[in-house]
Amino acid sequence: MPEASMDTHVTRAEDGTVRVGYEPAGPAFTRAVLDVAGAVLTWPVLGAQGLPxxxxxxxxxxxxxxxxxxxxxxxxxxHGCEAGAPAGVTVAEAEVTTLAGGAARLAFGHWAARWWPTSYMDGITRLEPDVLGLELAALTHQCHQLFDTAFGDQPDDCAAELIAEYQAALDPLVRWWLAPAQPTDTARHLDSVLRLIDDVADSAGLGGPSLRHLRASLDQRRPVGTSVDLGTLFARHRGYALAAGDPLVAGGRVITRGSGSNDWRRYPPGFVDAAEDAVSWTARAVGARRRIEVEVVADVAAPAAGAPLVAEVRVDGGRAARVPLVLRDDLWTGHADLELDVGQDLPSAAMPPRIEVGVLFPGFDPGPGAPGDAAHRDAVRALARQRLAAAARPSPYDDTHPGPFLAEIAAAAAVEEDF
Structure with a gap:
């Protein structure tokens, strides 16, 4: 990102903290965040990137x-605000530095690891976590000035840990780098990431066959390797895991059907397809009972067991009831009898009830979001599609958004195969 300038406001809060700039508005999944030495940095994901x-x-x-x-x-x-200078000052033409560009890219990478809207239904390819994790390790090392290793209280200062966790992707990355006929920018990108990973591993004393192979490859003149198919180079989740569970039982009179809300904040990444209509439900009359049946399209990487995902159901604004969900093939499913208030009954199909259904992970769920969050989710999906389209023809980084990550380039190459 080239250097530029913009006005920056600096204020001191009553609790003594100092704020630089204005915090981006919108739900959590529209903000990229970095925990650095003595501060938290925040960028907007939607809209132009700049100073955080x-x-x-x-x-x-x-x-x-x-x-x-x-x-x-x-x-x-x-420094002046913290020392007691006037509570607010505007610095005209503050510099947008090289470190600012690297930090924005690192923050966006962490955002992608948490919020990337993978969706089979919407055609948004999954980013391979091993590839993204290794590039985040390289970027963390590149932005080492942001972190203070003496304190060890910054969770985003984790380059060595990322390499140790994701080094299974190192050999494929080296094969990709060695392949002939790479676009110049992609070859340069790969070279930079691999050399930064080698530096981190050397500084942290990491070892293993993959890291030794990386060092040996970097020490030689770059040989001409065989061509690679990025769609098959990296280990990818294909199909869905199976788990025990009772399938939904047909029968009974259908009273009404509908789609529920799919609030990404209410469950961890990798559980549910990010499509807005991934949650659906059916209300039935089964004899004297009233039953709700819920189906949620699973993420392709959804865990097969030990995941207490539930649906939250409200009828006509009443108290929330929770329906346990189990994973079967590509769906989370569950059903339960509706608990109605005394004297309440589900109306006939001519006057269907108002039923609200959402999906959440107990203990992780921060509670329902705002009504306008759906528009933000649509904007994030549009951004992901835009980035995948751009990654299919990699170009140098620009000022609008951090350029494509290696994981995005690989995902773009696999779109035709996966979808």
Whole structure:
């Protein structure tokens, strides 16, 4: 990202924290966040990238990167605010530095690892976590100035841990790098990521066959390898895991059907297809009983066991009831008798009840989001499609969004095979 400039506002809150810029609005899945030394940085995912907002809780620790991220004048303003200078000041033409570009890319990569809207229904390919994890390790090392290793309280300072967790993708990455006829930008991108990974591994004392193979490959002049098919190079989830569970039972009179809400914040990544209409339900009259049946399209990587995913059901705004879901083939399914208030009954099909169904993971769920969140989810899906389309023809990074990650390039190459 080339250097540029923009006005930046610096304020001090009553609790003593200092805010740089204005925090992006919108739900959590529209914000990319980095936990750095003495502060938390936030960028908007939707819209142009630029300087992040920062909530600085320890300006002393943050000084090591403030000047490199925002420039000298913003760093001085933060120090002044913490020391008791006027509560607000605007720094005209604050610099957008090289570190700011790298930090934005790292934050967006962490966002993709958490919020990428994988959807078989919507045709948005899954990003291979091993490939993304290794590039995040490289970017973390590249942005090492943001972190203070002496304290060990920044969860995003995890380059060595990422390599240890995801090194299964190292050999395929090396094969990709060695393959002939690579686009120039992709070859340069691969070379940079692999050399940064090697630096991290060397500094952290990591070892193993994959890392030794990487070092040996980097030490030689780059040989001409055989061509590779990115659609099959990396291990990918194909099909769905099977789990025990009772299938939905047909029968009874259908009273009404509908789609539920699919709030991404209410369950961990990798559980549910990100499509807006992934949650559906049917209300039936079975004799004197009233039953709700729920079907949720599973993510292709959904865990086969030990996952207490549930559906939350409300009838005409009444109290919420929870329906346990089990994974069978490509669906989470569950059914339960509806608990109605005294004297309440489900109306006939001519006057169907108002039924609200959502899916959540107990203990993880922060509660329902705002009504406007659906529009934000649509915008995120559009961004993912746009990025995959751009990744199919990799080009240098631009100022609007961080350029394609290796995982996106690989996913774009696999679109035809997977969908």
């Amino acid at each position: 907002a920062a909530q600085v809780h320890d300006a002393g620790r943050a000084q090591q990167w403030l000047w490199a991220l925002y420039g000298e004048r913003v760093a001085a303003a933060v």
